[in-house]
Every structure is written in structure tokens, then in C-alpha cells.
Amino acid sequence: MNWPIVARMLGLLGLLVGASMAFSLPWAFPALGQVETFEARGFWGLVFAMLCSLAVSGALYAWGHQSKSSILRKEAFATVGMGWILAGILGALPFLFSGSERAPGVKMTPIDAFFESVSGFTTTGASLLTELEDPEVIPRCVMFWRCFTHWLGGMGIIVLFVAILGQLGAGGKAMLKREVPGPITESVRPRVQESAIVMWTIYVVFSGIETVLLMSCGVSLYEALCHTFGTMATGGFSTHNSSVGFYNGGPVEFIIIIFMLLAGVNFSLYYLVFRRHHKDSWTKRLKHLTSDAELRAYLLIILVVTCLLTISLMVNGYYANLFVALRHSLFATVSIITTTGFGTEDFSNWSEFAKGLLFVLMFVGGCAGSTAGGIKVIRWVLLGKIFILEIEKAYRPNVVRPLRLGGIVVEERIRHDVVVYFCMVLVIFLGSWFLLITIEPDDLWETHGDHGIAEKLLDCGSAVAATLNNVGPGFGVIGPTENFANFSQQGKCLLTMLMLLGRLELFAILVLLTPRFWRQQ
Amino acid sequence: MNWPIVARMLGLLGLLVGASMAFSLPWAFPALGQVETFEARGFWGLVFAMLCSLAVSGALYAWGHQSKSSILRKEAFATVGMGWILAGILGALPFLFSGSERAPGVKMTPIDAFFESVSGFTTTGASLLTELEDPEVIPRCVMFWRCFTHWLGGMGIIVLFVAILGQLGAGGKAMLKREVPGPITESVRPRVQESAIVMWTIYVVFSGIETVLLMSCGVSLYEALCHTFGTMATGGFSTHNSSVGFYNGGPVEFIIIIFMLLAGVNFSLYYLVFRRHHKDSWTKRLKHLTSDAELRAYLLIILVVTCLLTISLMVNGYYANLFVALRHSLFATVSIITTTGFGTEDFSNWSEFAKGLLFVLMFVGGCAGSTAGGIKVIRWVLLGKIFILEIEKAYRPNVVRPLRLGGIVVEERIRHDVVVYFCMVLVIFLGSWFLLITIEPDDLWETHGDHGIAEKLLDCGSAVAATLNNVGPGFGVIGPTENFANFSQQGKCLLTMLMLLGRLELFAILVLLTPRFWRQQ
Ligand SMILES: [K+]
Ligand SMILES: [K+]
Structure with missing residues (x-):
């Protein structure tokens, strides 16, 4: 193992994670939120976590920065595996330093914070926090960081890293391949950096559109951003105890369903449809979507499972209204197949058949090259x-x-x-x-x-x-x-x-x- | 599909199954058991089932007997698959015709009888019968037939068929390969018939030894045979409601443990050790056993699981005596890994850890080329x-x-x-x-x-x-x-x-x- 080069790469990755904490700082300021002693502690905790991250990463970079050799496949593996663990550790610091509480009066342990941070970066969205709406339990800015880790991990920190730093030789390609899910990772573009930039660009644009749409429904910028991160990254962290159920259906729920669906599709397809300097007609462009075997299977599964769930819920009398049953079925199906995990209803109470179906769906997952998890x-x-x-x-x-x-x-x-x-x-x-x-x-x-x-x-x-x-x-x-x-x-x-x-x-x-x-x- | 040849093969297979019912008839006679009206009905039911089987098989054979072409791979597959289903159907007739009852007063339905018969032939040993010891519920001779199906299915009805009928060309080899479990089915002997004869001979000899040993412990011939069938075929049907627990430990339990263990080993190894015209010394012969990677893994798993189970049972206080805990652990481990399914204790009451371990063991199974099930x-x-x-x-x-x-x-x-x-x-x-x-x-x-x-x-x-x-x-x-x-x-x-x-x-x-x-x- 060429340790210096791995250290240099990990250092750069750590700098990226540390620097990105800066985006969470504004949410602690009075102009954007209320001033409170607890919130101020969150702000300083976050600043301290950021400094710590930068110091550790800087040290790693300093150790390895003289190494000029290019990264090979083995080092690429070590960088991806250890890089994600490092991101999880650094991402846990804001929870610890701000004194966030798992439940009122119960401080988070280092393992709790690591769990929450890894759950964020991996877009799992499994949470240990029981009181999301109590501002005295977890500071607003740390809560924003929690949702922001989803967004970083969704399209991939290594992909971002490659997009910013450029081509890293054979190792760069190997790293990208490890992080972008799916069995066949053909590059959309011949150059690795270019395809990384393309994927992140599409991701940012979709996220922007969702945020604007959510705000147009009256959701605050803070909540719109947090839920966009959860949706586009298929993460599932919410700022509400009742998750998306808080919005009581309506347009917000509909927007989130659409964007979960979009996030579960192979991002390469979007590139094929929306690329510039394109001579093809729109009919031909959309053919990329309709001819994709995976996309067709994905939509077919969603259709079939939604119908089965609706029938099961109606037959077992969980909902009296067909439309309500259909709405909850569609939300649960899309939320689970894209592995987002947002909830509108507690499907733990649904019938065994419905639960069994959702369980199988967990293993199906989204499309390759999307932000979704599962087997694909x-x-x-x-x-x-x-x-x-x-x-x-x-x-x-x-x-x-x-x-x-x-x-x-x-x-x-x-x-x-x-x-x-x-x-x-x-x-x-x-x-x-x-x-x-x-x-x-x-x-x-x-x-x-x-x-x-x-x-x-x-x-x-x-x-x-x-x-x-x-x-x-x-x-x-x-x-x-x-x-x-x-x-x-x-x-x-x-x-x-x-x-x-x-x-x-x-x-x-x-x-x-x-x-x-x-x-x- | 060459239907006449498949019909001929199925006919011959059916004749074999039908004829083998004759072995169960003697157990209904007064000299060997008590005379009862119910038992007499069992006798006539069995005779009628036998005649039915012979008639159906004869018709199938008559249809196909003029076909002279040799069996090919595809016909071999059809013969094995449908042959086993046919055996299951014919084997169910004695239960139906004798008016056997699932529980006192509850007649077996055709599906019940088919379940019990397939469970016998496949050596699963899953039973629907609740009262095994009540002579008014299931006749003695039908009970013998139930155990005898284990023995036929254990080494394989197709293997027996090939042993008797001789070489059947490429198709015969393909059929044998489907029935003898394991990923690598190298013939022990170049000729298919010879290896089939060898395997059945070893099986018969081992069964004979076990029967004699069980009888020497005071078990009646009838019970000794039934339990031998259950052991050597790794089947698990017993004549007692409490399975092997009926014998309350002691030598009978020990003999059954040893023979379950032996039945779970690749029968080709026995051939290598015991073959005649052998110039090698015994040291060299036994080397076939000690050098076999699968056998070593099999014994190691049994050792480790038995120890873990014993520790778990002692720690959780299920047994006060170490020896008793060890005995039950060893029996359960061997019974489950060889997929026999005999019981001495109701392990449903054991700890979650113990049950989880036994559950995993179900999927492990015995060695390839043995009579055991599981993944191998x-x-x-x-x-x-x-x-x-x-x-x-x-x-x-x-x-x-x-x-x-x-x-x-x-x-x-x-x-x-x-x-x-x-x-x-x-x-x-x-x-x-x-x-x-x-x-x-x-x-x-x-x-x-x-x-x-x-x-x-x-x-x-x-x-x-x-x-x-x-x-x-x-x-x-x-x-x-x-x-x-x-x-x-x-x-x-x-x-x-x-x-x-x-x-x-x-x-x-x-x-x-x-x-x-x-x-x-
Ligand atoms: K998720
Ligand atoms: K069995």
C-alpha cells in the first residue's frame, strides 16, 4: 500500500467535508433564525467541528502531499472505503461538540453521533433522534448539517471530489466505479472528470427546482432545503417527527413523490436527454428513456406494487376512501423502492401482506447510477x-x-x-x-x-x-x-x-x- | 419430447414403487402383529393401493414399451421430475385406501396423503399425523409403508432403478446426476449401473447393521426397521409421538446419532475405503476420509455448533447437568445438519441464539453424495x-x-x-x-x-x-x-x-x- 498517496487523498476528502460544514453555519444566525443560548452553542460546536476536520485533514494532506505517484486500483479501494469512514467520523463531530441530545436530557454518545452521521452520508436516513421539533434538543444549524450530509453522500463525495480535482488516472476511474452504484458503470463521457461534473450538475439543478417548487407551496427555505436533500439523495431525514406526514398530503407530498421517483432513475439517462449541442429531435431524445429496460422495469414495479398495496389496504379496511388508500400506497411504494424512507403513514400497522411486499421492495431498490440504494x-x-x-x-x-x-x-x-x-x-x-x-x-x-x-x-x-x-x-x-x-x-x-x-x-x-x-x- | 420413452420409464418406476409396497404387507399379519378390524382394513387398503399402482404403471409401460430409442438428457429430466411426482401420488394411495386418520376422527384428504407421501420419499419427515401411537388411527402396515418411503427415497428411487435396469446411455447418467445431491457428481465407477449398485449395497449394509444394533438394545424388529429407515435416509419419521425422545437417551440414542452422522457423509468415500480387490493398506484407505475437505468441514461444524449450543443451554439454565446439555446439543446438531429431524427435546423452547444456530444449520445440510438434504x-x-x-x-x-x-x-x-x-x-x-x-x-x-x-x-x-x-x-x-x-x-x-x-x-x-x-x- 502506498500510504502517502492514500493520506493525501483522505486529507483532500476531509478538507472537502470540513469546508462543506460552512453551509450549515448561516442557519444559526439571528437574521435567518431565532437567537438562543442553545442555538449559539450549536454554532460554536459546528465551528469547532469544522476546525477540527480541517486540522485533521490538513495533517493527513501534509503527510502525503509530496507523493507524486498516481493512484492505483488498490489505493483507490483504500481511499473509498476509508474515505467514507473518515467522512462519517468528521460528520459526527458537530453532533458531539454542539451537545445535541438523542432525546430530551439524553446526550448523544460518540457511537450515536457516528451512527447518525453515517446514516446521513450513506443516505440511509435511519435516525436515533426522537424529538426533531424541539429546538432545545438539537440546534437548527446542526439539524441542517444532518440533512446536508444526505445531499453530499447522495451523488457521492468521491464523485464530487473527482469533479473538483479532475482526472486521477486509472485509480480515479476505479474510485468512481466503487461509489456509483450498479453492475455496469460505463462512463457517460470519455473523461472521468467530465462525467463527474455532469452528474453533479444534473443533481444540483434538480435539487434547485425541487426547492423552488416546495417554497412555492409555502414551505420555508430551511425546510424546503432539508426535504430536498432528503428527497434527491433518497435519504429520508426530515425536520419533523411525523416526516412528510406533517404536510398532510396536498402538493408538497406530490412534489416529493415526483422527485423521489426522479432521484431513483439512472442519472446518465438525464444526461442523454438534456445534453447540449444536440442535433436529435425531442422524440429521439425521449427514446433514451422509453427504450431503457431498467427504467421500464422500475416504473412497472412501482405501478404493480402500488395497485397491490391499494387493493390490500382497501380489502383489509385500513382506509375507507380509495383515493386516500391510493395516495398512501403510492407514497410508500416510491419511498421504499427508491430507498428514501420518508413516511406519510405508519405502515408498521398495515397488513402482513403489505409489509411483506414493502420488505421485498427494500431489496429491489432504485436504478443503477441513481442516488437510491438496494440491490438495484x-x-x-x-x-x-x-x-x-x-x-x-x-x-x-x-x-x-x-x-x-x-x-x-x-x-x-x-x-x-x-x-x-x-x-x-x-x-x-x-x-x-x-x-x-x-x-x-x-x-x-x-x-x-x-x-x-x-x-x-x-x-x-x-x-x-x-x-x-x-x-x-x-x-x-x-x-x-x-x-x-x-x-x-x-x-x-x-x-x-x-x-x-x-x-x-x-x-x-x-x-x-x-x-x-x-x-x- | 419423446413421450413414449418417458412413459416407459415412468411405468417402470411406478412398477418399482408399487412392488415395494409388498414389503409393508407382512406387518398386518397376525403372526407379526395383533389382528384387528382396523388393521385388516389397512391390509386391504395397501393391497388395493398396490394393485392400483401396478395397473397405472403397467398402462404407462404398455404405451411406451415399443419405443426403442435411447433416453436423452431432456427425457431424463422429465423422467426424474415427473417420476418423483408419480412416486408421491402412488405412495399416497395406501394412506387414502386404508382410511388413515390425521387425528382421531379426522380422515386424511388427498392433499394430506400426498404431503405425507412426498415428505416420506423426499426424506423430509414433515408429518401431518398427530397420533402415531394410537393403533386405531393409522394401521401398522401403513405406518411401516410411511417409514419405508424414506428408505426408498433416501438413496434414491432413480438410483435403485438404474441399479436394477442397468445402463441407460447418456440419459441414465443425467438422471443419476439429478438425484444424487452435490455440485460435483463424478462417478465412483466408470459404469453408471455399477456405481448405482455400489451405493445401494453400502446403504443396505449400513441399514442392516443399524437394525441389528437397535434390536440388540431391546427394540422390536418393527421399530428397529422404522427408525433405521428414518436414520439412514436422514428422513426423520418415527413411530412415536415423542420421536427418539421415547427411548429416554441411552444406547438407542447413541446408535441413532452415529448412524445419522454416517448417513450424512458422501457414500463414495465409503466405497473408496471398503472396496474389495484393494491393494492399499488400511492407513492408506482411511486417508481417503482424513484428506476429504468436505468431511473435515462437516465434522468441524458439528463440533463447533455442539459446543456453542451446550454453552448457550448451560448459560441460559435450560439444563442443570453438563452431560445432559451436551447430549441434547449433540443430538440436535447432528439431527439438523444431516437434515434428519429426529428430536429428543423440543428445541422450540430453547433460546433465540440456539434456535438461530439450528436454523442456519438447516441450510448447511450434509455432504454431497449422502442421503442428507440442505445446501450441502x-x-x-x-x-x-x-x-x-x-x-x-x-x-x-x-x-x-x-x-x-x-x-x-x-x-x-x-x-x-x-x-x-x-x-x-x-x-x-x-x-x-x-x-x-x-x-x-x-x-x-x-x-x-x-x-x-x-x-x-x-x-x-x-x-x-x-x-x-x-x-x-x-x-x-x-x-x-x-x-x-x-x-x-x-x-x-x-x-x-x-x-x-x-x-x-x-x-x-x-x-x-x-x-x-x-x-x-
Ligand atoms: K434512505
Ligand atoms: K428429514
């Missing part, structure tokens, strides 16, 4: 096709059929990678579930009486699924209106690791756990 | 190695390392097949779980009160795992002392299909569900 629609499409081919291969071993997606032959290597990825996700899911059950004490659930233990098993399963797929809320004690505060410290550590594994699609974190990675020259 | 130890060993190689490949894509097992390079194709197999099993497991929750009414669990629904979800999950892995008993309402009688008719149909999927390692059944299989010429 394209992998499911490919897996289905692979299964059909494998079944045929069993009785016709000599007939070799290529795997096609939208008319294009998919490489043998990608075919293997997709199956390995599924296998790893499912094994990690089942293994972590068992581990969480084992390390988590029964106390919390024993109050439910005899069958509390059964609830524990299910709640642990949904916590693992919700963090590994970067969804955020699950069912039961971690449902959309409750949260992760109840888990033990060791449980929170495990869940934090799962969020990182999910966001970086396993490998960048798994290599860090392999002794061979550290031993080899 | 060798696939887990290979999967672990594949994961390590894939993680390394992520950051060193140009370094191609071969996958080695016991020093031998494993083909790329098998590597892919193992991952696909895991993926399919896990997807089928999760999909069937969701389906079972959906189609199963809540009534049964609602009596448990508020948290009954959580219990339902878990019980359904354990039912799916127990049938798909051919284990038999699960936890909760289907624990070792309760059974599957409570499930709805549609739920039983799903579970029956899972047993067949598990026993034939998916493909022979999956192809039957593929329209392309039937369409193609």
Missing part, C-alpha cells in the same frame, strides 16, 4: 434472465445462449458478478440478522409479553434490511414513526457497518476486512 | 473460497487465481453453478416465505393474542426452511413435537413442492415449470 432494478432484471438461462442450460448444456438486455449482449463477467453480488447481499443479510439477534439484549421486547421475542426477531430482521439497503425506517420498534435509539451500542455499530456496506455496494468495505488486502504489496 | 457442506466451503477470491478480484482484476479444493483446481463452470445454486435457494426461500404468509390465514396464530402475527411470520419462515432443506420439523407450531397438520390446504401444496425442489436440488422440478421446456423440440 437492473440486477433483478439480469438475475431473472440468468435464472431462465441456467434452467435451460441444465437440460441443454451444449446450447450456449448469450444474455441480452435491451438487445445488447451482456458480458459473461457481468453475469457472474451479478449472481455473486446477490449471493453476498443475501448471505450478509441473513448472517447480520442472526448476529444482531445474538448481540441485542431482549429487554426492549420483553415488555411486549410472551410473544415479544418473536417481535424482536422480526424487528432485527427489518433493521438489518433497512440499513443494508439504505432505506432507513423498518417495521416495529424502528417503524417510520419510531427509530433506532432503542438498539444497544453494539447493535448500532453493526448497523452502521451495514449502511456503509450497502452504500458502497459491499466491495470497498469488504476489502478493508480482508487481511490479504493489507498484507500484499 | 461442499457448496458452503466453495462459496467461502469464492467470496475471498471475488473480493481479491475486485482490487486486483488482472490476477486470476484458480479455485482449489483439497489441492485440486475446481472448474470455472462449477464455480458459477455453486453461486447460482445459492442464489436460487435463497431467492426461493424468501419468495416462498412471503407467499406462504400471504396464502395462509391468520386464524391459527390469532389465538396467541396481540403478537400472534409475529409468531406466524416466523413459523412460516421455519416451515419453508424445514421443507426446502428436507429437514422436517421447524420451530413453533411445526416444532419437533407439533406438526404441519395446522397448515391450510394451499399451504400444504406449496410446502410439498418445496420438498421436491429441495430433494432434487431444484433443476429437475424447475424445468417442469418452464414453458420453454415443453415447447422445444
Whole structure:
């Protein structure tokens, strides 16, 4: 391992994270919010966190800045994996230094703050905070930082880093590939920096539009920004205890549904449609959307699941009005498939069928190249096709059929990678579930009486699924209106690791756990 | 599809199953048991079932007997898949014709009988019968038939068929490969018939030894045979409501542990050790055992899990005596990893950790080429190695390392097949779980009160795992002392299909569900 170069890259990344804390500072000022002693403490806590971040990052950069060699694939892996952990640590400092409280009177521990920060950067949106609306529990500016971490992590801190710093050779491409989700990461543009700039530009423009639209519905700038960060990054942190349910339906809910949907689509498609110097007609441009196999599957799944959920909710009599049932079904479906995790209704109370469906949806996830988590629609499409081919291969071993997606032959290597990825996700899911059950004490659930233990098993399963797929809320004690505060410290550590594994699609974190990675020259 | 040849093969298979019912008849005779009206009805029911089976099979054979062409791979698949379904149907007739009762006063429906018969042939051992010891509920001779189906299915009806009928060309090899579990099915002997004969001979000899040993402990011939069938086939049907717990520990339990262990080992290894005309010394012969990577992993897992279970049971205070805890832990571990499913204690009452461990063990299963179900130890060993190689490949894509097992390079194709197999099993497991929750009414669990629904979800999950892995008993309402009688008719149909999927390692059944299989010429 070429340590100096890794240190230089981590230092630069840390500087980026530290500097971005500056955007949260204005929200503590009297002109933009009310002055309070507690809020002032938040301001100084944030300033101190920023200085700390810059100092640590500066030191790392200073150590490595003389290294002139270019970054290789192995260093790229180390930078991505450790860079995200570093971002999580630095992002936790504002919570700690401002004295934010998990619940009134309960200070956040370092593990709590790290959990909340990683949950932000990975766009999981799993929260430990129980009182979001009490200004004496968490300062306004720290709350803004919490939502801002979503936005940084959504399109990717490494992508931003590459967009700003420029081409970093083969290693830069490898880093980008680790952070942009999906099995096939073909660059939209030949140059790495250019595609990073394009993706961030689209992201900023969409975010701007959503903020303006939300403000036009009477939402304050502060809340509009926070919810935009949660939507476009498919994060799910809200400033309200009742999440988007606070707005009681209407246009705000509708805008958020639309932008969640948009955030779950491959950003490369937007580039193909909106690029300048374009000679094609709009019909031909939109053909990029209609001909995309993944996008079609994504929209089809949303349509089917929404209908099934609506029927289930109506049949079981949860809502008397068809329109209300449809609205809540659509919101829940889009919120879960894009792994945003915003809530309007507590779907923990819905029928078993509805919950089972949403649980499966957590593993589906959005499209590759979007800000969404989960396994990604394209992998499911490919897996289905692979299964059909494998079944045929069993009785016709000599007939070799290529795997096609939208008319294009998919490489043998990608075919293997997709199956390995599924296998790893499912094994990690089942293994972590068992581990969480084992390390988590029964106390919390024993109050439910005899069958509390059964609830524990299910709640642990949904916590693992919700963090590994970067969804955020699950069912039961971690449902959309409750949260992760109840888990033990060791449980929170495990869940934090799962969020990182999910966001970086396993490998960048798994290599860090392999002794061979550290031993080899 | 060459239908006449498939009909001929199915006819022969049916004749084999029908003829084998004759072995159950003697147990209805006065000299061997007591004369009773109910028992006499069992005798005539069995005779009638036998005649029916022979008639149907004879008709099938008569239709196809003129076909002289040799069986091809596709026909082999159809024969295996449909042959097992046919065996299940024919095997269900004795239950129906004898008027056997699921519980006192409750007649078995055709679906019940099919469930019990498939559970027997697939060596799952999941039962619907609640009163095994009441001679007025199920006749003695039908009870013997129930256990005998285990023995036929354990080493495989197709293997027996090939052993008797001889070489069937390429198709015969393909059929054998579908029935003998494991990713690598290298023939022990060059000729297919010879290896089939060898495997059945070893199976018969081991069964004989176990029967004699059990009888030497004072068990009657009838019970000794029934429990031998359950052990050597890793089936798990018992003649007692309390399963092996009836014998209250002691030598019987010990003998059953040893023979379950032996039944879970690859039978090819026994051939290598015991073959005649052997010039090697015994040291060299035993080296086949000690050098086998799968066998070592299998024994290591049993050792580790037994220790963990013992510690968990002692710490949680389930048993005061270390020896008793160790005995029950060893029995449960061996019973579950070999997917036998015999019980001495109701492990449904054990701690969450212990249950979780046993649940994971269900998916491990025995060795390839044994009579055990589950995913098989060798696939887990290979999967672990594949994961390590894939993680390394992520950051060193140009370094191609071969996958080695016991020093031998494993083909790329098998590597892919193992991952696909895991993926399919896990997807089928999760999909069937969701389906079972959906189609199963809540009534049964609602009596448990508020948290009954959580219990339902878990019980359904354990039912799916127990049938798909051919284990038999699960936890909760289907624990070792309760059974599957409570499930709805549609739920039983799903579970029956899972047993067949598990026993034939998916493909022979999956192809039957593929329209392309039937369409193609
Ligand atoms: K989320
Ligand atoms: K079994």
C-alpha cells in the first residue's frame, strides 16, 4: 500500500467535508433564525467541528502531499472505503461538540453521533433522534448539517471530489466505479472528470427546482432545503417527527413523490436527454428513456406494487376512501423502492401482506447510477434472465445462449458478478440478522409479553434490511414513526457497518476486512 | 419430447414403487402383529393401493414399451421430475385406501396423503399425523409403508432403478446426476449401473447393521426397521409421538446419532475405503476420509455448533447437568445438519441464539453424495473460497487465481453453478416465505393474542426452511413435537413442492415449470 498517496487523498476528502460544514453555519444566525443560548452553542460546536476536520485533514494532506505517484486500483479501494469512514467520523463531530441530545436530557454518545452521521452520508436516513421539533434538543444549524450530509453522500463525495480535482488516472476511474452504484458503470463521457461534473450538475439543478417548487407551496427555505436533500439523495431525514406526514398530503407530498421517483432513475439517462449541442429531435431524445429496460422495469414495479398495496389496504379496511388508500400506497411504494424512507403513514400497522411486499421492495431498490440504494432494478432484471438461462442450460448444456438486455449482449463477467453480488447481499443479510439477534439484549421486547421475542426477531430482521439497503425506517420498534435509539451500542455499530456496506455496494468495505488486502504489496 | 420413452420409464418406476409396497404387507399379519378390524382394513387398503399402482404403471409401460430409442438428457429430466411426482401420488394411495386418520376422527384428504407421501420419499419427515401411537388411527402396515418411503427415497428411487435396469446411455447418467445431491457428481465407477449398485449395497449394509444394533438394545424388529429407515435416509419419521425422545437417551440414542452422522457423509468415500480387490493398506484407505475437505468441514461444524449450543443451554439454565446439555446439543446438531429431524427435546423452547444456530444449520445440510438434504457442506466451503477470491478480484482484476479444493483446481463452470445454486435457494426461500404468509390465514396464530402475527411470520419462515432443506420439523407450531397438520390446504401444496425442489436440488422440478421446456423440440 502506498500510504502517502492514500493520506493525501483522505486529507483532500476531509478538507472537502470540513469546508462543506460552512453551509450549515448561516442557519444559526439571528437574521435567518431565532437567537438562543442553545442555538449559539450549536454554532460554536459546528465551528469547532469544522476546525477540527480541517486540522485533521490538513495533517493527513501534509503527510502525503509530496507523493507524486498516481493512484492505483488498490489505493483507490483504500481511499473509498476509508474515505467514507473518515467522512462519517468528521460528520459526527458537530453532533458531539454542539451537545445535541438523542432525546430530551439524553446526550448523544460518540457511537450515536457516528451512527447518525453515517446514516446521513450513506443516505440511509435511519435516525436515533426522537424529538426533531424541539429546538432545545438539537440546534437548527446542526439539524441542517444532518440533512446536508444526505445531499453530499447522495451523488457521492468521491464523485464530487473527482469533479473538483479532475482526472486521477486509472485509480480515479476505479474510485468512481466503487461509489456509483450498479453492475455496469460505463462512463457517460470519455473523461472521468467530465462525467463527474455532469452528474453533479444534473443533481444540483434538480435539487434547485425541487426547492423552488416546495417554497412555492409555502414551505420555508430551511425546510424546503432539508426535504430536498432528503428527497434527491433518497435519504429520508426530515425536520419533523411525523416526516412528510406533517404536510398532510396536498402538493408538497406530490412534489416529493415526483422527485423521489426522479432521484431513483439512472442519472446518465438525464444526461442523454438534456445534453447540449444536440442535433436529435425531442422524440429521439425521449427514446433514451422509453427504450431503457431498467427504467421500464422500475416504473412497472412501482405501478404493480402500488395497485397491490391499494387493493390490500382497501380489502383489509385500513382506509375507507380509495383515493386516500391510493395516495398512501403510492407514497410508500416510491419511498421504499427508491430507498428514501420518508413516511406519510405508519405502515408498521398495515397488513402482513403489505409489509411483506414493502420488505421485498427494500431489496429491489432504485436504478443503477441513481442516488437510491438496494440491490438495484437492473440486477433483478439480469438475475431473472440468468435464472431462465441456467434452467435451460441444465437440460441443454451444449446450447450456449448469450444474455441480452435491451438487445445488447451482456458480458459473461457481468453475469457472474451479478449472481455473486446477490449471493453476498443475501448471505450478509441473513448472517447480520442472526448476529444482531445474538448481540441485542431482549429487554426492549420483553415488555411486549410472551410473544415479544418473536417481535424482536422480526424487528432485527427489518433493521438489518433497512440499513443494508439504505432505506432507513423498518417495521416495529424502528417503524417510520419510531427509530433506532432503542438498539444497544453494539447493535448500532453493526448497523452502521451495514449502511456503509450497502452504500458502497459491499466491495470497498469488504476489502478493508480482508487481511490479504493489507498484507500484499 | 419423446413421450413414449418417458412413459416407459415412468411405468417402470411406478412398477418399482408399487412392488415395494409388498414389503409393508407382512406387518398386518397376525403372526407379526395383533389382528384387528382396523388393521385388516389397512391390509386391504395397501393391497388395493398396490394393485392400483401396478395397473397405472403397467398402462404407462404398455404405451411406451415399443419405443426403442435411447433416453436423452431432456427425457431424463422429465423422467426424474415427473417420476418423483408419480412416486408421491402412488405412495399416497395406501394412506387414502386404508382410511388413515390425521387425528382421531379426522380422515386424511388427498392433499394430506400426498404431503405425507412426498415428505416420506423426499426424506423430509414433515408429518401431518398427530397420533402415531394410537393403533386405531393409522394401521401398522401403513405406518411401516410411511417409514419405508424414506428408505426408498433416501438413496434414491432413480438410483435403485438404474441399479436394477442397468445402463441407460447418456440419459441414465443425467438422471443419476439429478438425484444424487452435490455440485460435483463424478462417478465412483466408470459404469453408471455399477456405481448405482455400489451405493445401494453400502446403504443396505449400513441399514442392516443399524437394525441389528437397535434390536440388540431391546427394540422390536418393527421399530428397529422404522427408525433405521428414518436414520439412514436422514428422513426423520418415527413411530412415536415423542420421536427418539421415547427411548429416554441411552444406547438407542447413541446408535441413532452415529448412524445419522454416517448417513450424512458422501457414500463414495465409503466405497473408496471398503472396496474389495484393494491393494492399499488400511492407513492408506482411511486417508481417503482424513484428506476429504468436505468431511473435515462437516465434522468441524458439528463440533463447533455442539459446543456453542451446550454453552448457550448451560448459560441460559435450560439444563442443570453438563452431560445432559451436551447430549441434547449433540443430538440436535447432528439431527439438523444431516437434515434428519429426529428430536429428543423440543428445541422450540430453547433460546433465540440456539434456535438461530439450528436454523442456519438447516441450510448447511450434509455432504454431497449422502442421503442428507440442505445446501450441502461442499457448496458452503466453495462459496467461502469464492467470496475471498471475488473480493481479491475486485482490487486486483488482472490476477486470476484458480479455485482449489483439497489441492485440486475446481472448474470455472462449477464455480458459477455453486453461486447460482445459492442464489436460487435463497431467492426461493424468501419468495416462498412471503407467499406462504400471504396464502395462509391468520386464524391459527390469532389465538396467541396481540403478537400472534409475529409468531406466524416466523413459523412460516421455519416451515419453508424445514421443507426446502428436507429437514422436517421447524420451530413453533411445526416444532419437533407439533406438526404441519395446522397448515391450510394451499399451504400444504406449496410446502410439498418445496420438498421436491429441495430433494432434487431444484433443476429437475424447475424445468417442469418452464414453458420453454415443453415447447422445444
Ligand atoms: K434512505
Ligand atoms: K428429514
